[in-house]
Amino acid sequence: MNTKLNIVPFSGAEDIKLHLEGVSHAYGDGESELTVLEDLSCSVKSGELVAVVGPSGSGKSTFLSIAGALLTPSRGEVHIGGRSLSGMNERQLADLRLHEIGFIFQGANLLPYLKVEEQLRFVAKLGRADKEQAARRAAELLERLGLTARRKHYPDKLSGGERQRVAVARALMNDPSVILADEPTASLDADRGRDVTKLLAERIKAEGKAGVIVTHDERILPYCDRVLRLESGRLREG
Template sequence: MNTEAKKRIAPAAKLRLNGVSHAYGDGEALLTVLDGLSCSVAAGELVAVVGPSGSGKSTFLSIAGALLTPSQGEVWIGGRSLGGLSPRQLAELRLHEIGFIFQGANLLPYLNVEDQLRFVAKLARIDTGQAARRADELLERLGLSERRRHYPDKLSGGERQRVAVARALMNDPSVMLADEPTASLDADRGREVTRLLAERVKAEGKAGIIVTHDERILPYCDRVLRLEQGRLSEERV
């Protein structure tokens, strides 16, 4: 199969990993974390990835998010193969095509809610007027309009994570990746944040992956994949 044909594989899938393996170390100390892993996530689909500690979930997410190049296999985002892209091209792809949500929200303490979103728009070189409209829309849809001038230290844990969701959506990415986004939240706030994330993934046609230990949020996901011994298997929701 030629390169151009490969890049057209599974056009309905916003994210695709094919035969991905990754190992750390060398020689006898080689540790294989991912072993021939394949999966795809379609537009409007939120997929949960679960598994025991040390099973490779962070490595999986880093490869899916173009932060780490796999030892073997290929990754496609938006129908585009990441193979052969330069570090600069990968950085541009992350900025425009991927939205990251982290466990602790990771908001900038010196920026208010609205400016958290505008900062992303500035990095992505989004037109000022378009950025203002996008920020207004996201703040309204995520119930944050009345908190737009507040700084992170004045927000609840659930509000901070909602801001993190809005920030990740600001550059209108193809793929949303969330790493334990409910770990620091109580049950109600965790479900609220996951519900909002699922709503936005579906409404805006994103491919979403959420790595989690929190089984309470699994009903909000379309599929659940278990990562164990370097391979993925599908579980019932």
């Protein structure tokens, strides 16, 4: 079976926010080389939430690291927000991650000594955003995610679902092109997991982001626009 996806051409496709073309990655060298991804191609459009699923060891973490500009592929091209990552130095990649990519992690990874609103303002400060604009952006996101009443609370005073909603707001704070979520519902029960995914999907559509969620949680797949399965280093639809 041909498992390669039908790819929308990147050139001139302005609504494509994330594009991987012919990406391969291997660890080691010579006889000990292990190929994790092989000739992988995919595109994610503005307003689209795509789920990537697959068994342990299928390359999901490597895929997410490459899509998030944390790892340079052995071969292939990555474009984020219309910009090619080829030839970028570490400082340029760090700047791109800060402004063009929003990360959501399994355990929320909130800073324990910052209140909810401060979590968002801190990210904006790192991005050198105007203070007044950052304050308005934070207030808007907290309202839309139902967190206004919790804005002065520390993470240890929040439920698991609330912490993940804060993580979603933080990922959106600097208005990135791409949102990448790594098992964001793994620590939540079924209802809270669905709620968080639904909120994430709504914000991605409302703000025109490209979203990718790597997950083992089959219960959240109905909230995603497409499901890609990663098997033996290759992606296929369905």
